[in-house]
Amino acid sequence: MKTVRKIFFRSFLLQSIWNYELMQGAGYLYCIFPKLKELYQSPFDLSTACLRHLNYFNTHPYTVSAVLGRNARIEEENRLSHDTAAAASNRFKLQMGGPLAALGDKIFWSTWRPFTGLLGVLAVFLRLRPGFLVPLGFILIYNIPVIRFRYRTLIKAYTGELDLIDVVKRINTRFINSILPAAGLVTTAVCLGAVFYRWGPVRGGLLLGFTAAVALVRGRYRVSATLLLYAVSLAVFTGSLIVKW
Numbered sequence: 001m002k003t004v005r006k007i008f009f010r011s012f013l014l015q016s017i018w019n020y021e022l023m024q025g026a027g028y029l030y031c032i033f034p035k036l037k038e039l040y041q042s043p044f045d046l047s048t049a050c051l052r053h054l055n056y057f058n059t060h061p062y063t064v065s066a067v068l069g070r071n072a073r074i075e076e077e078n079r080l081s082h083d084t085a086a087a088a089s090n091r092f093k094l095q096m097g098g099p100l101a102a103l104g105d106k107i108f109w110s111t112w113r114p115f116t117g118l119l120g121v122l123a124v125f126l127r128l129r130p131g132f133l134v135p136l137g138f139i140l141i142y143n144i145p146v147i148r149f150r151y152r153t154l155i156k157a158y159t160g161e162l163d164l165i166d167v168v169k170r171i172n173t174r175f176i177n178s179i180l181p182a183a184g185l186v187t188t189a190v191c192l193g194a195v196f197y198r199w200g201p202v203r204g205g206l207l208l209g210f211t212a213a214v215a216l217v218r219g220r221y222r223v224s225a226t227l228l229l230y231a232v233s234l235a236v237f238t239g240s241l242i243v244k245w
Helices: 002-013 025-039 043-053 064-077 082-125 133-159 164-221 225-244
Strands: none
Touching: 002 025, 002 064, 002 133, 025 043, 025 064, 043 082, 064 082, 064 133, 082 133
16 A cells, blocks of 8 residues: 555646646656556566556546556556556546546536635635634635545555446536535525625625626626636726725
């Protein structure tokens, strides 16, 4: 397990040498290299193993641990035959890279990150003190489950306890479609309550109306979220200058 833990720590650098030709391919080789070095003692065998992992690969950086764990086991089981190891390893990477990327986007980018962001907004509205607890709390609440997920996924994929196809099905049906959306609605309702409590009904209503208008513009005219963010920030900055003047 010592080598697998090395893979885990290296997985945080998966995208450090990202490029348009191999995407995460070079970073993936860097992550799995400790296992290759453990299995192949001769320079020729080690270089052969490295070359078969130095190919195109792309997935979500949080779900890559599942591919790394299973590939480490594949290398271990087929170390006596480079051809078999290469075929099994490459086939698995190609099959699971796309589904795990979509799964990671749904769980972490589209649900978990906005949910924890809403919690941070709620803490700001409630004016929690001392102030440094808000960003610190956001960092801890967001990252602790993510790191735990990455580590447990790597270990279970390596030991064979994790059925990736079954996990994708269960998470897609239960986690995405019921648990997190409900939690997001509850958190949004609490945030709105905090806005009206702190700002009063008039300013709270104006903020709510402004938020609805921004959402309507984005949905109707397909304006990018980044452009809207800049526009809203500019409007808030200009408004603050006018009020002070």
